[in-house]
Amino acid sequence: MIVVNNVWKEYGDQIVLERVSLTIEDRAFVALVGPSGCGKTTFLKLLLGEERATQGTIVLDGKPLAPEPGPDRGVVFQRYSVFPHLTVLGNVLLGKEFEASRFRARLVGAARRDAIEEARGLIAEVGLAGSEDKYPAQLSGGMQQRLALAQALIMQPRVLLLDEPFGALDPGIRAEIHVLMKRLWNETNLTVVMVTHDMREAFTLGTRVIAFERPRNRPDERERYGASLSRDIDIWPPRRAGVLDPDSPDRDGPIHEVGASRDDPAPSPQGDPA
Missing domain, CATH: 3.40.50.300 (P-loop containing nucleotide triphosphate hydrolases)
Structure with a gap:
């Protein structure tokens, strides 16, 4: 509330x-x-x-x-708030990586494998399965907004x-x-x-x-x-x-x-x- x-x-x-x-x-x-x-x-x-x-x-x-x-608190703006230099999977993973290591922003070992599995599941949930290795510039506007939703939801706000x-x-x-x-x-x-x-x-x-x-x-x-x-x-x-x-x-x-x-x-x- x-x-x-x-x-x-x-x-x-x-x-x-x-x-x-x-x-x-x-x-x-x-x-x-x-x-x-x-x-x-x-x-x-x-x-x-x-x-x-x-x-x-x-x-x-x-x-x-x-x-x-x-x-x-997650947020999605009208302008697609995704990082152009990261793939779809990289964008969704980023929140988990910063949570694990604020300065290195990097997961390793089993923690990384678990995070990748969770991110792939969320990417599929928003209808982007098969696009994990694409960059935002390769996505349509609707696909970029789906990515922004996945990016916000990965942290379970x-x-x-x-x-x-x-x-x-x-x-x-x-x-x-x-x-x-x-x-x-x-x-x-x-x-x-x-x-x-x-x-x-x-x-x-x-x-x-x-x-x-x-x-x-x-x-x-x-x-x-x-x-x-x-x-x-x-x-x-x-x-x-x-x-x-x-x-x-x-x-x-x-x-x-x-x-x-x-x-x-x-x-x-x-x-x-x-």
């Missing part, structure tokens, strides 16, 4: 976030939406530990959030943070990645927080959709007032990790429109396509 209590984030005289409080249940899949520049990515960086809150607290599983990124990870993909590839993401969320012990500008994506994947908005957004107010939470929408019928989505094509019967809120989705703040 993640508990965010009265968090503010300021950069000098500019207030980016103010009075942000929410609780994210264990194994939830929370989608964050809102206009560009309203602080969604800043909030994700606070959860990652890349940024520190100016005031307020963030607690993970009853303990204050570590002040820097750690293996309990408690929280997976996604910063518009599928925004650059073609619609067909994005749909395939959505199916993969649902399966990974259902089959692993993950709490997911995702920033997206795609409302359909938010309602397709999320268990909750949370909107950020600046209540005062005139040019002379943008630095003096930050964004806060304006809407918190539970998906209806509820989605739960490990329970087959009633809209899933894996079920018998017709496929229904994916993802709906208890009420019709409200328009995004400020008229932005969110």
Whole structure:
């Protein structure tokens, strides 16, 4: 569980976030939406530990959030965060190697064999079996994003943070990645927080959709007032990790429109396509 209590984030005289409080249940899949520049990515960086809150607290599983990124939190960005000089297998192995030897980043003997076996299994899980010896430049965009997911999941994080990870993909590839993401969320012990500008994506994947908005957004107010939470929408019928989505094509019967809120989705703040 993640508990965010009265968090503010300021950069000098500019207030980016103010009075942000929410609780994210264990194994939830929370989608964050809102206009560009309203602080969604800043909030994700606070959860990652890349940024520190100016005031307020963030607690993970009853303990204050570590002040820097750690293996309990994985992250996938829109720009493929993989190392171009390493193969697919090398990219996925890297986290294990740094865990074993922070300075040499090298596993040896039985530990290396076990890590390679685990990495190969995860590579197969994300649909990249047979590509272990390829370099990122030899992969399509969708394949690179699958690799980035494997790279984040190899450390078995408690929280997976996604910063518009599928925004650059073609619609067909994005749909395939959505199916993969649902399966990974259902089959692993993950709490997911995702920033997206795609409302359909938010309602397709999320268990909750949370909107950020600046209540005062005139040019002379943008630095003096930050964004806060304006809407918190539970998906209806509820989605739960490990329970087959009633809209899933894996079920018998017709496929229904994916993802709906208890009420019709409200328009995004400020008229932005969110």
